[in-house]
Amino acid sequence: MTAVIETRELQKKYGKHLAVDGIGLRVERGSVFGLIGPNGAGKTTVLRMLVDIIRPTAGELSVLGSVPRRSGTALRRRIGYLPGELKLSERIRGGTLLHHLAQISGPVEPGTIEGLAERLGLDLNRPVRALSKGNRQKLGLIQAFMHRPELIILDEPTSGLDPLVQREFLAMVREAREAGQSVLLSSHILTEIQHSADDVAVLAGGRIVAQGDVSSLRLSRVARLSAVLADTTADAARAALATLPILDDLDAEATASGDLVRLKATIRGEADTVVKALAQFTVRDLTIEEPDLEESILDLYARTNGTR
Template sequence: MRPSTLATRAEAPDPSRARRAGTDATRSEAPIALTGVTKVYRGGGGVRDLSLEVGWGEVFGFLGPNGAGKTTTIRMLLDLIRPQSGSVRLFGLDARTDAVAAHRRLGYLPGELALYERLSARETFAHFARLRGGPDEATVENWARELDLELDRPVRVLSRGNRQKVGLIGAMMNEPDLLVLDEPTVGLDPLVQRTVHRRLREAATAGRTVFLSSHVLSEVAEVADRVGLIRDGRLIAIERVSEIRARAVHAVEVRVGAGAGLAALEGLGGVTVRERIEDGLRLEVVGSLNPILAALAGLDVLDLSVHEPSLEEVFLSYYDGIAR
Protein backbone atom coordinates (compact mmCIF):
# COMPACT_ATOMS: atom_id res chain seq x y z
CA MET A 1 0.00 0.00 0.00
CA ARG A 2 1.17 3.54 -0.62
CA PRO A 3 2.63 5.20 2.46
CA SER A 4 -0.20 7.57 3.11
CA THR A 5 -3.45 7.50 4.94
CA LEU A 6 -5.15 9.27 2.16
CA ALA A 7 -3.21 8.77 -0.98
CA THR A 8 -6.48 8.05 -2.68
CA ARG A 9 -7.42 11.67 -2.25
CA ALA A 10 -4.18 12.97 -3.62
CA GLU A 11 -5.73 13.63 -6.99
CA ALA A 12 -8.03 16.28 -5.59
CA PRO A 13 -6.36 19.64 -6.06
CA ASP A 14 -9.39 21.68 -5.15
CA PRO A 15 -11.48 20.47 -2.21
CA SER A 16 -13.83 23.43 -2.41
CA ARG A 17 -14.76 22.26 -5.88
CA ALA A 18 -15.13 18.73 -4.56
CA ARG A 19 -17.35 20.04 -1.79
CA ARG A 20 -19.50 22.01 -4.19
CA ALA A 21 -19.85 18.90 -6.28
CA GLY A 22 -21.08 17.15 -3.14
CA THR A 23 -24.10 19.33 -2.74
CA ASP A 24 -27.64 19.10 -3.99
CA ALA A 25 -27.79 17.29 -7.31
CA THR A 26 -25.25 14.60 -6.46
CA ARG A 27 -26.73 14.11 -3.02
CA SER A 28 -29.69 12.37 -4.54
CA GLU A 29 -27.49 9.29 -4.77
CA ALA A 30 -26.55 7.32 -1.65
CA PRO A 31 -22.92 7.83 -0.59
CA ILE A 32 -22.56 4.05 -0.24
CA ALA A 33 -24.49 1.38 -2.12
CA LEU A 34 -23.24 -2.20 -2.15
CA THR A 35 -25.26 -4.73 -4.08
CA GLY A 36 -24.63 -8.46 -3.86
CA VAL A 37 -20.90 -7.98 -3.35
CA THR A 38 -18.78 -11.11 -3.08
CA LYS A 39 -15.04 -11.49 -2.58
CA VAL A 40 -13.82 -14.87 -1.45
CA TYR A 41 -10.10 -15.37 -0.88
CA ARG A 42 -8.25 -18.55 -1.70
CA GLY A 43 -8.44 -19.73 1.90
CA GLY A 44 -12.22 -19.41 1.88
CA GLY A 45 -12.46 -16.21 3.95
CA GLY A 46 -13.96 -13.04 2.59
CA VAL A 47 -17.37 -11.48 2.01
CA ARG A 48 -20.40 -13.10 0.48
CA ASP A 49 -23.38 -11.55 -1.26
CA LEU A 50 -23.34 -8.37 0.79
CA SER A 51 -25.89 -5.64 0.09
CA LEU A 52 -26.00 -2.42 2.04
CA GLU A 53 -26.96 1.18 1.54
CA VAL A 54 -25.81 4.06 3.73
CA GLY A 55 -27.51 7.43 3.47
CA TRP A 56 -26.49 11.07 3.80
CA GLY A 57 -25.98 12.40 7.28
CA GLU A 58 -25.76 8.94 8.72
CA VAL A 59 -23.13 7.33 10.95
CA PHE A 60 -23.10 3.64 10.13
CA GLY A 61 -21.31 1.21 12.42
CA PHE A 62 -19.99 -1.91 10.72
CA LEU A 63 -19.68 -4.45 13.46
CA GLY A 64 -18.15 -7.89 13.52
CA PRO A 65 -15.62 -10.12 15.25
CA ASN A 66 -12.06 -10.61 13.99
CA GLY A 67 -11.96 -12.08 10.52
CA ALA A 68 -15.64 -11.34 9.82
CA GLY A 69 -14.95 -9.39 6.63
CA LYS A 70 -15.01 -5.73 7.72
CA THR A 71 -11.69 -4.73 6.22
CA THR A 72 -12.39 -6.74 3.08
CA THR A 73 -15.63 -4.80 2.60
CA ILE A 74 -13.94 -1.46 3.25
CA ARG A 75 -11.16 -2.26 0.79
CA MET A 76 -13.81 -2.96 -1.85
CA LEU A 77 -15.40 0.42 -1.13
CA LEU A 78 -12.03 2.03 -1.79
CA ASP A 79 -11.35 -0.10 -4.88
CA LEU A 80 -8.20 -1.44 -3.21
CA ILE A 81 -9.53 -4.91 -3.95
CA ARG A 82 -12.21 -5.82 -6.43
CA PRO A 83 -15.28 -7.92 -5.85
CA GLN A 84 -15.72 -11.10 -7.86
CA SER A 85 -19.36 -10.19 -8.31
CA GLY A 86 -21.81 -7.51 -7.32
CA SER A 87 -21.54 -3.75 -7.57
CA VAL A 88 -20.01 -1.05 -5.40
CA ARG A 89 -21.24 2.51 -5.88
CA LEU A 90 -20.17 5.66 -4.05
CA PHE A 91 -22.26 8.81 -4.55
CA GLY A 92 -23.88 6.98 -7.44
CA LEU A 93 -20.47 6.55 -9.08
CA ASP A 94 -18.93 3.21 -9.96
CA ALA A 95 -16.26 2.59 -7.28
CA ARG A 96 -13.88 1.24 -9.90
CA THR A 97 -14.37 3.16 -13.13
CA ASP A 98 -15.11 6.45 -11.37
CA ALA A 99 -12.63 5.91 -8.52
CA VAL A 100 -10.86 9.25 -8.98
CA ALA A 101 -14.07 11.26 -8.78
CA ALA A 102 -15.34 9.22 -5.85
CA HIS A 103 -12.08 9.43 -3.91
CA ARG A 104 -12.07 13.22 -4.15
CA ARG A 105 -15.06 13.20 -1.89
CA LEU A 106 -13.96 10.73 0.74
CA GLY A 107 -11.57 10.45 3.63
CA TYR A 108 -10.14 7.06 4.51
CA LEU A 109 -8.46 5.64 7.57
CA PRO A 110 -7.09 2.15 6.83
CA GLY A 111 -6.91 -0.52 9.50
CA GLU A 112 -3.20 -0.99 8.94
CA LEU A 113 -1.98 2.53 8.96
CA ALA A 114 1.08 3.37 6.86
CA LEU A 115 2.56 6.80 7.48
CA TYR A 116 5.54 8.79 6.25
CA GLU A 117 7.76 7.75 9.13
CA ARG A 118 10.33 10.49 8.79
CA LEU A 119 7.89 13.36 8.60
CA SER A 120 6.38 14.97 11.65
CA ALA A 121 2.61 15.06 11.95
CA ARG A 122 2.71 18.75 11.01
CA GLU A 123 4.69 17.97 7.85
CA THR A 124 2.39 15.08 7.03
CA PHE A 125 -0.69 17.28 7.22
CA ALA A 126 1.03 20.08 5.29
CA HIS A 127 1.79 17.55 2.57
CA PHE A 128 -1.85 16.45 2.42
CA ALA A 129 -3.00 20.07 2.49
CA ARG A 130 -0.79 20.90 -0.49
CA LEU A 131 -2.23 18.02 -2.47
CA ARG A 132 -5.80 18.82 -1.57
CA GLY A 133 -5.74 22.59 -1.30
CA GLY A 134 -6.30 22.83 2.43
CA PRO A 135 -7.08 23.08 5.24
CA ASP A 136 -4.89 25.86 6.67
CA GLU A 137 -2.41 25.33 9.48
CA ALA A 138 -4.68 26.84 12.13
CA THR A 139 -7.28 24.15 11.42
CA VAL A 140 -4.63 21.45 11.74
CA GLU A 141 -3.40 22.94 15.02
CA ASN A 142 -6.93 23.00 16.32
CA TRP A 143 -7.35 19.31 15.51
CA ALA A 144 -4.04 18.50 17.19
CA ARG A 145 -5.06 20.42 20.30
CA GLU A 146 -8.41 18.69 20.46
CA LEU A 147 -6.96 15.22 20.10
CA ASP A 148 -3.87 16.02 22.15
CA LEU A 149 -1.37 15.22 19.41
CA GLU A 150 2.23 16.42 19.44
CA LEU A 151 2.75 17.89 15.95
CA ASP A 152 6.50 18.24 15.71
CA ARG A 153 8.00 14.85 16.51
CA PRO A 154 8.73 12.42 13.69
CA VAL A 155 5.84 10.04 13.16
CA ARG A 156 8.17 7.07 13.66
CA VAL A 157 8.62 7.82 17.37
CA LEU A 158 4.92 8.21 18.10
CA SER A 159 2.98 5.68 20.16
CA ARG A 160 0.31 3.58 18.54
CA GLY A 161 -2.50 5.82 19.75
CA ASN A 162 -0.75 8.96 18.57
CA ARG A 163 -0.11 7.43 15.16
CA GLN A 164 -3.80 6.65 14.99
CA LYS A 165 -4.52 10.32 15.67
CA VAL A 166 -2.33 11.28 12.72
CA GLY A 167 -4.33 8.94 10.51
CA LEU A 168 -7.64 10.21 11.83
CA ILE A 169 -6.83 13.89 11.47
CA GLY A 170 -5.50 13.18 7.98
CA ALA A 171 -8.81 11.57 7.07
CA MET A 172 -11.07 14.13 8.71
CA MET A 173 -9.37 17.49 8.33
CA ASN A 174 -10.79 18.26 4.88
CA GLU A 175 -14.35 17.52 5.97
CA PRO A 176 -15.04 15.02 3.19
CA ASP A 177 -18.57 14.05 2.19
CA LEU A 178 -17.86 10.47 3.21
CA LEU A 179 -15.55 9.17 5.90
CA VAL A 180 -14.56 5.51 5.75
CA LEU A 181 -12.79 4.52 8.95
CA ASP A 182 -11.49 1.02 9.68
CA GLU A 183 -11.47 0.65 13.49
CA PRO A 184 -10.82 4.35 14.08
CA THR A 185 -10.63 4.34 17.86
CA VAL A 186 -8.21 1.42 18.27
CA GLY A 187 -5.52 2.48 20.71
CA LEU A 188 -7.15 5.77 21.69
CA ASP A 189 -7.79 6.58 25.33
CA PRO A 190 -11.43 7.11 26.32
CA LEU A 191 -11.20 10.90 26.38
CA VAL A 192 -9.79 11.12 22.88
CA GLN A 193 -12.23 8.49 21.73
CA ARG A 194 -15.08 10.66 22.95
CA THR A 195 -13.70 13.69 21.12
CA VAL A 196 -13.45 11.69 17.92
CA HIS A 197 -17.02 10.47 18.33
CA ARG A 198 -18.22 14.02 18.89
CA ARG A 199 -16.47 15.14 15.72
CA LEU A 200 -18.04 12.27 13.78
CA ARG A 201 -21.49 13.20 15.08
CA GLU A 202 -20.86 16.79 14.03
CA ALA A 203 -19.95 15.62 10.55
CA ALA A 204 -23.20 13.69 10.35
CA THR A 205 -25.22 16.63 11.64
CA ALA A 206 -23.68 18.70 8.86
CA GLY A 207 -25.07 16.15 6.40
CA ARG A 208 -21.90 14.19 5.78
CA THR A 209 -21.70 10.42 6.05
CA VAL A 210 -19.52 8.21 8.24
CA PHE A 211 -18.89 4.49 7.78
CA LEU A 212 -16.83 3.00 10.58
CA SER A 213 -15.93 -0.53 11.54
CA SER A 214 -15.48 -1.91 15.02
CA HIS A 215 -15.73 -5.15 16.90
CA VAL A 216 -17.23 -3.51 19.98
CA LEU A 217 -20.91 -2.62 19.84
CA SER A 218 -20.92 -0.47 22.97
CA GLU A 219 -18.34 1.71 21.30
CA VAL A 220 -20.10 2.18 17.96
CA ALA A 221 -23.45 2.57 19.70
CA GLU A 222 -22.16 5.82 21.17
CA VAL A 223 -21.82 7.34 17.76
CA ALA A 224 -23.72 5.31 15.17
CA ASP A 225 -27.31 5.74 14.00
CA ARG A 226 -27.40 2.23 12.56
CA VAL A 227 -25.33 -0.86 13.05
CA GLY A 228 -24.74 -3.69 10.61
CA LEU A 229 -23.51 -7.00 11.97
CA ILE A 230 -21.21 -9.09 9.79
CA ARG A 231 -20.17 -12.63 10.64
CA ASP A 232 -18.28 -15.12 8.51
CA GLY A 233 -18.49 -12.77 5.56
CA ARG A 234 -22.25 -12.37 5.69
CA LEU A 235 -24.23 -9.35 6.76
CA ILE A 236 -26.71 -10.88 9.14
CA ALA A 237 -28.45 -7.86 10.64
CA ILE A 238 -28.92 -4.14 10.22
CA GLU A 239 -30.60 -2.21 12.99
CA ARG A 240 -31.06 1.26 14.38
CA VAL A 241 -29.14 1.67 17.60
CA SER A 242 -32.30 3.11 19.16
CA GLU A 243 -34.11 -0.14 18.37
CA ILE A 244 -31.40 -2.24 19.97
CA ARG A 245 -31.61 -0.07 23.07
CA ALA A 246 -35.38 -0.35 23.12
CA ARG A 247 -35.07 -4.12 23.18
CA ALA A 248 -32.82 -4.00 26.21
CA VAL A 249 -34.32 -5.79 29.19
CA HIS A 250 -33.60 -4.08 32.49
CA ALA A 251 -33.49 -6.05 35.69
CA VAL A 252 -35.15 -3.89 38.32
CA GLU A 253 -35.29 -4.54 42.05
CA VAL A 254 -37.47 -2.32 44.19
CA ARG A 255 -38.51 -2.21 47.83
CA VAL A 256 -41.17 0.12 49.16
CA GLY A 257 -42.31 1.03 52.69
CA ALA A 258 -44.39 -1.85 54.09
CA GLY A 259 -44.61 -3.21 50.57
CA ALA A 260 -47.53 -0.88 49.92
CA GLY A 261 -48.68 -0.11 46.38
CA LEU A 262 -46.60 -2.71 44.57
CA ALA A 263 -49.63 -3.93 42.70
CA ALA A 264 -49.46 -0.75 40.61
CA LEU A 265 -46.19 -1.99 39.12
CA GLU A 266 -47.37 -5.44 38.19
CA GLY A 267 -49.90 -4.43 35.61
CA LEU A 268 -47.59 -2.11 33.64
CA GLY A 269 -46.85 -2.89 30.00
CA GLY A 270 -43.45 -4.48 29.44
CA VAL A 271 -43.08 -5.39 33.11
CA THR A 272 -42.76 -8.99 34.26
CA VAL A 273 -42.49 -9.99 37.91
CA ARG A 274 -39.54 -12.35 38.37
CA GLU A 275 -39.58 -12.73 42.13
CA ARG A 276 -41.28 -11.43 45.23
CA ILE A 277 -38.91 -10.28 47.97
CA GLU A 278 -39.50 -8.73 51.36
CA ASP A 279 -41.41 -5.45 50.83
CA GLY A 280 -40.51 -5.56 47.18
CA LEU A 281 -40.23 -7.14 43.75
CA ARG A 282 -37.66 -8.23 41.25
CA LEU A 283 -38.85 -7.23 37.81
CA GLU A 284 -37.83 -7.47 34.21
CA VAL A 285 -38.64 -4.37 32.19
CA VAL A 286 -38.62 -4.37 28.41
CA GLY A 287 -38.13 -1.02 26.69
CA SER A 288 -38.51 2.31 28.45
CA LEU A 289 -38.21 2.59 32.21
CA ASN A 290 -40.43 5.67 32.26
CA PRO A 291 -43.75 3.94 33.11
CA ILE A 292 -42.24 2.17 36.09
CA LEU A 293 -40.51 5.31 37.34
CA ALA A 294 -43.79 7.21 37.04
CA ALA A 295 -45.57 4.53 39.05
CA LEU A 296 -42.83 4.57 41.70
CA ALA A 297 -43.10 8.34 42.06
CA GLY A 298 -46.28 7.86 44.09
CA LEU A 299 -44.77 5.24 46.42
CA ASP A 300 -42.49 5.30 49.44
CA VAL A 301 -39.39 3.89 47.73
CA LEU A 302 -36.83 2.45 50.15
CA ASP A 303 -34.48 0.97 47.62
CA LEU A 304 -34.22 0.77 43.86
CA SER A 305 -31.63 -0.88 41.66
CA VAL A 306 -31.56 -1.13 37.89
CA HIS A 307 -29.23 -3.38 36.01
CA GLU A 308 -28.88 -2.67 32.32
CA PRO A 309 -27.43 -5.48 30.26
CA SER A 310 -24.72 -4.38 27.87
CA LEU A 311 -25.86 -3.65 24.34
CA GLU A 312 -23.55 -6.46 23.35
CA GLU A 313 -25.64 -8.91 25.36
CA VAL A 314 -28.86 -7.61 23.88
CA PHE A 315 -27.76 -7.49 20.28
CA LEU A 316 -25.63 -10.60 20.13
CA SER A 317 -27.95 -12.84 22.10
CA TYR A 318 -30.73 -11.89 19.72
CA TYR A 319 -28.71 -12.89 16.68
CA ASP A 320 -26.84 -15.85 18.09
CA GLY A 321 -29.31 -18.36 16.76
CA ILE A 322 -29.22 -16.87 13.28
CA ALA A 323 -25.51 -16.43 13.02
CA ARG A 324 -24.16 -19.70 14.25
Protein backbone atom coordinates (compact mmCIF):
# COMPACT_ATOMS: atom_id res chain seq x y z
CA MET A 1 0.00 0.00 0.00
CA THR A 2 0.97 3.63 -0.50
CA ALA A 3 1.79 5.66 2.59
CA VAL A 4 0.13 9.06 3.01
CA ILE A 5 2.28 9.87 6.05
CA GLU A 6 5.82 8.71 6.81
CA THR A 7 8.11 9.92 9.55
CA ARG A 8 11.60 8.71 10.47
CA GLU A 9 13.35 9.62 13.73
CA LEU A 10 11.05 12.65 14.04
CA GLN A 11 12.11 14.89 16.89
CA LYS A 12 10.95 18.16 18.40
CA LYS A 13 12.73 20.06 21.16
CA TYR A 14 11.54 23.10 23.08
CA GLY A 15 14.71 24.35 24.70
CA LYS A 16 15.99 21.40 26.71
CA HIS A 17 12.62 19.66 26.72
CA LEU A 18 12.30 16.82 24.19
CA ALA A 19 8.58 16.78 23.34
CA VAL A 20 8.88 14.22 20.52
CA ASP A 21 11.72 11.72 20.68
CA GLY A 22 12.58 9.90 17.43
CA ILE A 23 9.10 8.86 16.28
CA GLY A 24 8.62 6.67 13.22
CA LEU A 25 5.10 6.46 11.75
CA ARG A 26 3.60 5.07 8.57
CA VAL A 27 -0.05 5.72 7.70
CA GLU A 28 -1.36 3.77 4.73
CA ARG A 29 -3.69 5.29 2.13
CA GLY A 30 -7.34 4.52 2.78
CA SER A 31 -6.81 3.61 6.43
CA VAL A 32 -7.72 5.06 9.82
CA PHE A 33 -4.71 5.49 12.09
CA GLY A 34 -5.05 6.24 15.79
CA LEU A 35 -2.52 8.08 17.93
CA ILE A 36 -3.18 7.26 21.59
CA GLY A 37 -1.62 8.87 24.61
CA PRO A 38 -2.29 10.87 27.76
CA ASN A 39 -2.17 14.64 27.75
CA GLY A 40 1.46 15.69 27.29
CA ALA A 41 2.49 12.53 25.44
CA GLY A 42 3.41 14.47 22.27
CA LYS A 43 0.34 13.78 20.11
CA THR A 44 -0.51 17.40 19.32
CA THR A 45 3.13 18.23 18.59
CA VAL A 46 3.29 15.41 16.02
CA LEU A 47 0.11 16.59 14.28
CA ARG A 48 1.27 20.20 14.16
CA MET A 49 4.49 19.13 12.48
CA LEU A 50 2.48 17.20 9.87
CA VAL A 51 0.58 20.33 8.83
CA ASP A 52 3.67 22.60 9.12
CA ILE A 53 2.42 24.70 12.02
CA ILE A 54 5.69 23.90 13.72
CA ARG A 55 8.92 22.54 12.26
CA PRO A 56 10.78 19.41 13.40
CA THR A 57 14.09 19.76 15.21
CA ALA A 58 15.38 16.64 13.48
CA GLY A 59 14.22 13.67 11.41
CA GLU A 60 12.35 13.16 8.14
CA LEU A 61 8.70 13.84 7.38
CA SER A 62 6.54 13.19 4.31
CA VAL A 63 2.82 13.95 3.90
CA LEU A 64 1.00 12.91 0.72
CA GLY A 65 4.39 12.46 -0.93
CA SER A 66 5.58 15.98 -0.08
CA VAL A 67 7.70 17.63 2.58
CA PRO A 68 5.28 19.99 4.41
CA ARG A 69 7.69 22.90 4.85
CA ARG A 70 8.30 23.02 1.06
CA SER A 71 4.74 22.51 -0.15
CA GLY A 72 2.69 25.48 1.08
CA THR A 73 -1.02 25.92 0.35
CA ALA A 74 -1.11 23.27 -2.38
CA LEU A 75 -0.55 20.54 0.19
CA ARG A 76 -2.80 22.09 2.83
CA ARG A 77 -5.77 22.04 0.44
CA ARG A 78 -5.43 18.26 0.22
CA ILE A 79 -5.73 17.97 4.01
CA GLY A 80 -8.63 18.47 6.40
CA TYR A 81 -7.29 19.52 9.81
CA LEU A 82 -9.01 19.92 13.16
CA PRO A 83 -6.66 21.42 15.78
CA GLY A 84 -6.88 20.51 19.43
CA GLU A 85 -7.45 24.16 20.34
CA LEU A 86 -9.99 25.46 17.85
CA LYS A 87 -10.04 29.23 17.35
CA LEU A 88 -12.90 30.68 15.29
CA SER A 89 -14.06 34.11 14.24
CA GLU A 90 -16.66 35.12 16.83
CA ARG A 91 -18.86 37.65 15.06
CA ILE A 92 -20.18 35.80 12.03
CA ARG A 93 -22.70 33.00 11.73
CA GLY A 94 -21.49 29.43 11.63
CA GLY A 95 -22.76 28.84 8.10
CA THR A 96 -21.16 32.03 6.80
CA LEU A 97 -17.84 31.04 8.35
CA LEU A 98 -17.93 27.57 6.76
CA HIS A 99 -18.74 28.94 3.31
CA HIS A 100 -15.87 31.40 3.68
CA LEU A 101 -13.51 28.58 4.67
CA ALA A 102 -14.71 26.58 1.66
CA GLN A 103 -13.24 29.25 -0.62
CA ILE A 104 -9.86 28.65 1.03
CA SER A 105 -9.89 24.87 1.41
CA GLY A 106 -11.00 24.06 -2.11
CA PRO A 107 -14.21 22.97 -3.89
CA VAL A 108 -17.08 21.88 -1.66
CA GLU A 109 -20.05 20.22 -3.34
CA PRO A 110 -23.36 22.10 -2.94
CA GLY A 111 -25.33 20.92 0.08
CA THR A 112 -22.36 19.23 1.76
CA ILE A 113 -22.05 21.79 4.57
CA GLU A 114 -25.76 21.70 5.27
CA GLY A 115 -25.84 17.89 5.19
CA LEU A 116 -22.98 17.57 7.67
CA ALA A 117 -24.56 20.19 9.94
CA GLU A 118 -27.81 18.22 9.97
CA ARG A 119 -26.01 15.00 10.82
CA LEU A 120 -24.17 16.64 13.71
CA GLY A 121 -27.15 18.66 14.94
CA LEU A 122 -25.64 22.10 14.34
CA ASP A 123 -27.66 25.27 13.70
CA LEU A 124 -25.72 27.14 11.02
CA ASN A 125 -27.68 30.35 11.57
CA ARG A 126 -26.36 30.97 15.07
CA PRO A 127 -23.35 33.31 15.50
CA VAL A 128 -20.14 31.60 16.58
CA ARG A 129 -19.96 33.61 19.81
CA ALA A 130 -23.29 32.05 20.92
CA LEU A 131 -22.14 28.46 20.38
CA SER A 132 -21.19 26.06 23.14
CA LYS A 133 -17.86 24.23 23.13
CA GLY A 134 -19.52 21.16 21.62
CA ASN A 135 -21.16 23.15 18.80
CA ARG A 136 -17.87 24.90 18.03
CA GLN A 137 -16.29 21.46 17.78
CA LYS A 138 -18.98 20.50 15.26
CA LEU A 139 -17.99 23.53 13.16
CA GLY A 140 -14.40 22.34 13.29
CA LEU A 141 -15.36 18.84 12.18
CA ILE A 142 -17.44 20.13 9.28
CA GLN A 143 -14.59 22.30 7.97
CA ALA A 144 -12.22 19.31 8.16
CA PHE A 145 -14.54 16.96 6.25
CA MET A 146 -16.48 19.23 3.89
CA HIS A 147 -14.06 19.37 0.94
CA ARG A 148 -13.51 15.58 1.04
CA PRO A 149 -9.72 15.85 1.38
CA GLU A 150 -7.34 12.99 0.69
CA LEU A 151 -6.10 13.12 4.28
CA ILE A 152 -8.02 14.13 7.42
CA ILE A 153 -5.99 14.93 10.57
CA LEU A 154 -8.00 15.29 13.76
CA ASP A 155 -6.69 16.27 17.20
CA GLU A 156 -9.03 15.11 20.01
CA PRO A 157 -12.02 15.29 17.62
CA THR A 158 -14.82 14.37 20.06
CA SER A 159 -13.90 16.90 22.74
CA GLY A 160 -17.15 18.44 24.03
CA LEU A 161 -19.44 16.21 21.95
CA ASP A 162 -22.30 14.26 23.49
CA PRO A 163 -22.41 10.45 22.96
CA LEU A 164 -24.93 10.54 20.09
CA VAL A 165 -22.82 13.04 18.15
CA GLN A 166 -19.70 10.99 18.90
CA ARG A 167 -21.41 8.01 17.29
CA GLU A 168 -22.25 10.09 14.21
CA PHE A 169 -18.66 11.28 14.02
CA LEU A 170 -17.39 7.68 14.02
CA ALA A 171 -19.80 6.93 11.17
CA MET A 172 -18.30 9.86 9.24
CA VAL A 173 -14.82 8.42 9.79
CA ARG A 174 -15.89 5.00 8.49
CA GLU A 175 -17.49 6.60 5.43
CA ALA A 176 -14.31 8.56 4.70
CA ARG A 177 -12.28 5.35 4.81
CA GLU A 178 -14.76 3.60 2.50
CA ALA A 179 -14.41 6.52 0.08
CA GLY A 180 -10.63 5.98 -0.04
CA GLN A 181 -9.70 8.88 2.22
CA SER A 182 -7.11 8.48 4.98
CA VAL A 183 -7.71 9.55 8.57
CA LEU A 184 -5.20 10.21 11.35
CA LEU A 185 -6.78 10.99 14.69
CA SER A 186 -5.30 11.49 18.12
CA SER A 187 -7.13 10.86 21.34
CA HIS A 188 -6.79 9.98 25.00
CA ILE A 189 -10.26 8.35 24.79
CA LEU A 190 -9.27 4.78 24.11
CA THR A 191 -12.70 3.44 23.13
CA GLU A 192 -12.84 6.08 20.40
CA ILE A 193 -9.71 4.64 18.81
CA GLN A 194 -10.83 1.07 19.47
CA HIS A 195 -14.04 1.58 17.48
CA SER A 196 -12.54 3.44 14.53
CA ALA A 197 -8.84 2.75 13.89
CA ASP A 198 -7.19 0.06 11.78
CA ASP A 199 -3.75 0.69 13.25
CA VAL A 200 -2.59 2.39 16.43
CA ALA A 201 0.54 3.98 17.82
CA VAL A 202 0.75 4.44 21.59
CA LEU A 203 2.70 7.49 22.78
CA ALA A 204 4.17 8.00 26.23
CA GLY A 205 6.72 10.66 27.08
CA GLY A 206 7.21 11.62 23.43
CA ARG A 207 8.06 8.07 22.36
CA ILE A 208 6.11 5.25 20.74
CA VAL A 209 5.80 2.44 23.26
CA ALA A 210 3.66 0.16 21.06
CA GLN A 211 2.42 0.10 17.49
CA GLY A 212 0.20 -2.25 15.49
CA ASP A 213 -3.41 -3.11 14.78
CA VAL A 214 -5.93 -2.69 17.58
CA SER A 215 -6.69 -6.41 17.86
CA SER A 216 -3.04 -7.36 18.33
CA LEU A 217 -2.61 -4.80 21.10
CA ARG A 218 -5.66 -6.18 22.89
CA LEU A 219 -4.59 -9.81 22.62
CA SER A 220 -1.09 -9.23 23.88
CA ARG A 221 -1.90 -7.63 27.20
CA VAL A 222 -4.26 -7.66 30.17
CA ALA A 223 -7.18 -9.99 30.93
CA ARG A 224 -9.40 -10.62 33.95
CA LEU A 225 -9.63 -14.07 35.51
CA SER A 226 -12.57 -15.27 37.61
CA ALA A 227 -12.95 -18.86 38.81
CA VAL A 228 -14.95 -20.95 41.26
CA LEU A 229 -13.10 -23.96 42.72
CA ALA A 230 -14.39 -26.92 44.70
CA ASP A 231 -12.73 -29.43 47.03
CA THR A 232 -9.99 -27.03 48.13
CA THR A 233 -9.27 -24.09 50.42
CA ALA A 234 -8.52 -20.45 49.73
CA ASP A 235 -5.01 -20.89 51.14
CA ALA A 236 -4.31 -23.85 48.84
CA ALA A 237 -5.55 -21.95 45.77
CA ARG A 238 -3.43 -18.90 46.61
CA ALA A 239 -0.35 -21.06 47.21
CA ALA A 240 -0.74 -22.84 43.87
CA LEU A 241 -1.06 -19.64 41.87
CA ALA A 242 1.04 -17.14 43.78
CA THR A 243 4.25 -18.23 42.05
CA LEU A 244 2.95 -17.46 38.55
CA PRO A 245 4.68 -14.22 37.45
CA ILE A 246 1.92 -13.27 34.99
CA LEU A 247 -0.72 -13.01 37.74
CA ASP A 248 -1.43 -9.78 39.62
CA ASP A 249 -4.07 -8.79 42.18
CA LEU A 250 -4.63 -12.42 43.18
CA ASP A 251 -7.54 -12.84 45.58
CA ALA A 252 -9.06 -16.08 46.84
CA GLU A 253 -11.73 -16.46 49.47
CA ALA A 254 -14.17 -19.13 50.60
CA THR A 255 -17.88 -18.71 49.94
CA ALA A 256 -20.29 -18.23 52.80
CA SER A 257 -21.12 -21.94 52.74
CA GLY A 258 -17.41 -22.77 52.92
CA ASP A 259 -17.50 -25.50 50.25
CA LEU A 260 -16.33 -23.36 47.33
CA VAL A 261 -13.48 -20.89 46.71
CA ARG A 262 -13.95 -17.77 44.57
CA LEU A 263 -10.77 -16.72 42.80
CA LYS A 264 -10.00 -13.46 41.01
CA ALA A 265 -6.80 -12.19 39.38
CA THR A 266 -5.34 -10.10 36.56
CA ILE A 267 -3.46 -11.96 33.81
CA ARG A 268 -0.62 -10.06 32.14
CA GLY A 269 0.32 -12.43 29.35
CA GLU A 270 -0.84 -15.77 27.92
CA ALA A 271 -3.57 -17.50 29.92
CA ASP A 272 -2.32 -21.04 29.14
CA THR A 273 -0.07 -21.41 32.20
CA VAL A 274 -2.84 -20.18 34.49
CA VAL A 275 -5.36 -22.65 33.06
CA LYS A 276 -2.86 -25.50 33.51
CA ALA A 277 -2.26 -24.49 37.13
CA LEU A 278 -6.01 -24.50 37.78
CA ALA A 279 -6.33 -28.01 36.34
CA GLN A 280 -5.19 -29.51 39.66
CA PHE A 281 -8.45 -28.30 41.21
CA THR A 282 -12.11 -29.07 40.55
CA VAL A 283 -13.13 -26.04 38.52
CA ARG A 284 -16.85 -25.30 38.76
CA ASP A 285 -16.70 -22.06 36.78
CA LEU A 286 -14.02 -20.20 34.83
CA THR A 287 -14.17 -16.84 33.05
CA ILE A 288 -11.33 -15.05 31.29
CA GLU A 289 -12.57 -11.70 30.04
CA GLU A 290 -11.26 -10.39 26.74
CA PRO A 291 -8.30 -8.05 27.26
CA ASP A 292 -9.33 -4.46 27.73
CA LEU A 293 -7.62 -1.89 25.51
CA GLU A 294 -7.59 0.79 28.21
CA GLU A 295 -5.93 -1.47 30.76
CA SER A 296 -3.55 -2.67 28.08
CA ILE A 297 -2.31 0.83 27.39
CA LEU A 298 -2.11 1.80 31.04
CA ASP A 299 0.01 -1.32 31.46
CA LEU A 300 2.26 -0.17 28.60
CA TYR A 301 2.65 3.24 30.25
CA ALA A 302 3.57 1.63 33.56
CA ARG A 303 6.19 -0.66 32.02
CA THR A 304 7.64 2.18 29.94
CA ASN A 305 8.02 4.32 33.05
CA GLY A 306 9.57 1.45 35.00
CA THR A 307 6.75 1.18 37.53
CA ARG A 308 5.91 -2.42 36.68
